[in-house]
Amino acid sequence: MKIGIVCYPTFGGSGVVATELGKGLAKIGHEVHFITYKQPMRLDFFSENLFYHEVDIKSYPLFEFAPYELALASKMVSVVKYENLDLLHVHYAIPHASAAYMAKQILRTEGIQIPVVTTLHGTDITLVGKDPSYEPVVTFSINQSDGVTAVSEDLKKETYQYFDIKKEITVIPNFIDLERFKKQRKEHFKLAICPNGEKLLVHTSNFRKVKRVEDVIQVFYNIRKEIPTKLLLVGDGPERDRMERLCRTLGTCDDIRFLGKLEAVEEVLSVSDLFLMPSEKESFGLAALEAMACEVPVLSSNAGGIPELNLDGKTGFACAVGDVEDMTAKAKIILADENLPGFKERALNRAKEFDIHQILPRYVSYYEETISKT
Ligand code: GMT
Structure with a gap:
């Protein structure tokens, strides 16, 4: 044709x-x-x-x-x-x-x-x-x-x-193209970002209000009180300045990196432990699928079509929009050493269906x- x-x-x-x-x-x-x-x-x-x-x-x-x-x-x-x-x-x-x-x-x-x-x-x-x-x-x-x-x-x-x-x-x-989006061996990246074996959270978006990036930072802030953790923020957009100010207010800047727009996002996903997508609205959540293909479980909101992709309790969790407390609790479950490998495997298997x-x-x-x- x-x-x-x-x-x-x-x-x-x-x-x-x-x-x-x-x-x-x-x-x-x-x-x-x-x-x-x-x-x-x-x-x-x-x-x-x-x-x-x-x-x-x-x-x-x-x-x-x-x-x-x-x-x-x-x-x-x-x-x-x-x-x-x-x-x-x-x-x-x-x-x-x-x-x-x-x-x-x-x-x-x-x-x-x-x-x-x-x-x-x-x-x-x-x-x-x-x-x-x-x-x-x-x-x-x-x-x-x-x-x-x-x-x-x-x-x-x-x-x-x-x-x-x-x-x-x-x-x-x-x-998803599974030949491009797959877990790559990038241990040197992980070591550079998490030199003391910290867990690595990641969020990618166009930083519009609908993405609720402030929930990403708040969940990270809560987790970090108990688990040594770093956060990578990939992308750019209208909310970026406000998010940088929020990091400063919370005193978390040393553990958060704003990476801006990245073409090879799969390299960053390859070393991440948890992908955050707390969106207000999301018809599908392609960025979450990209993460899952790289064996990264997803902590998301249950907005729109996300639960059709991210299976609650299996490939991650899908919480009510804005419920930062529940998101924090669920993130801790995923990040627990005994649970993480299972979540990663199920995330990849789900991605293969797409x-x-x-x-x-x-x-x-x-x-x-x-x-x-x-
Ligand atoms: O999410 C955005 O702001 C971008 C938007 C777009 O049109 O490019 O994404 C929408 O289409 C994607 C591809 O089908 C979906 O994965 C996103 O979930 C959807 N975004 C929203 O519904 C907010």
């Missing part, structure tokens, strides 16, 4: 999923055309089946906001037409699904039919999409898509709850089904 993939090319989970999906499809012989405003992260190599089309956003003094959606729709039209695409797969409803609808209508006037699959990732529904400033367009463009997928059962449920959706939503969970080789064929079948119906 010839597939066009539209996504946000930044560090966010939806962009990572879209990029890895495209790379996986290209590996098994499909031709994949990425359409975005910037070269996606992790797409920095040559493959005969991968193409990148940059959306050209023209500015003009009259525009306070350049109309990205129009530039995107125009680019979709030309790529579908000149590359003879069979299907467009847009990741994240806003504004990709509505731009795809516009492109589809334009192409129809030229006698070209292009099926559109929209994948919902989370904040496009739970945070941004249901805001009245976007809701009518989101509802319309989801209903106009030829196929709709969501990354968890919970996200599917929330979508039906908040929007008047007539379409069937198919759940295809996120996936192996890209198992999930990718589900997208391929979904594409074939959608094309045959259009």
